[in-house]
């Protein structure tokens with residue numbers, strides 16, 4: 177029987193950053209991950225945008241989350257000798273006069289993030305009638321690169337099992353958990369959208385949110401900005417661009433949809449003055465929830481069972497900060513931020529017969 181301090185299920189951004197924090201704190205860790213093609217972290221654009229939504233509202237806790245995330249990704253990059261994060265301003269290319277007015281109206285109150293932009297230089301690349309503004313600082317993270325680097329490190333340390341976790345093979349006791357030939361103090365579920373089917377946490381207020389993006393070749397488009405007009409054009413690997421994303425809360429399958437391709441193709445044909453070619457179409461479920469706040473912490477009835485999930489569409493900004501907080505909490509050093517602590521759902525999680 178192999179003994180580890182923590183067993184983590186899932187190596188998306190949540191499992192990656194929490195396992196790193198736990199290891200840094202001196203724990204032993206084993207991660208199990210089945211490389212699901214619909215893992216959100218594998219298709220995410222990599223953007224940290226401080227001001228989001230139709231109403232240009234400052235993202236929750238962004239003053240703390242953005243600098244913490246930047247430092248975390250810089251540190252991980254330095255560990256592996258690669259660049260994982262860079263400042264990448266977002267150009268908001270307004271689609272209507274109303275959209276421009278809304279941005280301009282918000283500028284005095286959001287001087288840290290909303291700025292004027294010199295438009296002339298962008299006329300070579302885009303058709304636009306209502307002007308351009310800039311959102312900065314915003315970050316672009318090579319999430320898939322980070323996950324690959326971390327997976328290699330876990331493999332080298334014999335700390336990852338690359339297969340599906342099966343709860344039927346798990347015995348949960350108050351002070352330990354046994355999974356096949358592994359004994360651990362605690363099991364922490366970092367399963368992304370699959371967490372909605374986990375019998376320990378299925379009563380949390382999950383929502384389904386399918387997201388699609390296209391990978392597009394756009395020769396000649398500068399790679400030092402993110403371009404946004406409803407959808408975003410984001411620098412991606414191999415000189416390509418990621419273009420997305422959709423939100424579909426009523427999906428019936430996780431297949432790439434022809435309607436998404438058609439609508440993006442139509443928009444790009446009008447918007448871009450450059451030639452483009454679609455080379456791939458990627459899809460995943462976001463681990464979204466009705467509160468738009470993470471699920472972090474130990475189950476109120478099973479103290480050997482935890483969760484690190486619920487990042488919705490903002491895992492890249494939220495996961496670094498709360499992975500750190502969760503690791504400190506597990507070490508008994510701090511309390512969790514109440515609005516992310518999964519024990520805010522104690523009543524509903526206690527209403528179930530766990531057999």
Ligand SMILES: Cc1cc2nc3c(=O)[nH]c(=O)nc-3n(C[C@H](O)[C@H](O)[C@H](O)COP(=O)(O)OP(=O)(O)OC[C@H]3O[C@@H](n4cnc5c(N)ncnc54)[C@H](O)[C@@H]3O)c2cc1C
Nearest residue numbers: 186188189190210212216217221222223341368387491492
């Ligand atoms: C199209 C799209 C674009 C996005 N763009 C952005 C963006 O620009 N910025 C941003 O901040 N966020 C973005 N997001 C959201 C972001 O992707 C998520 O918040 C984040 O990736 C969630 O990470 P996670 O680790 O919780 O889940 P996941 O990335 O889904 O990882 C879960 C992992 O658990 C594994 N797993 C699950 N169940 C099991 C099991 N039983 N056994 C073994 N392994 C298991 C899966 O294989 C997977 O590897 C986007 C999402 C989508 C869909």
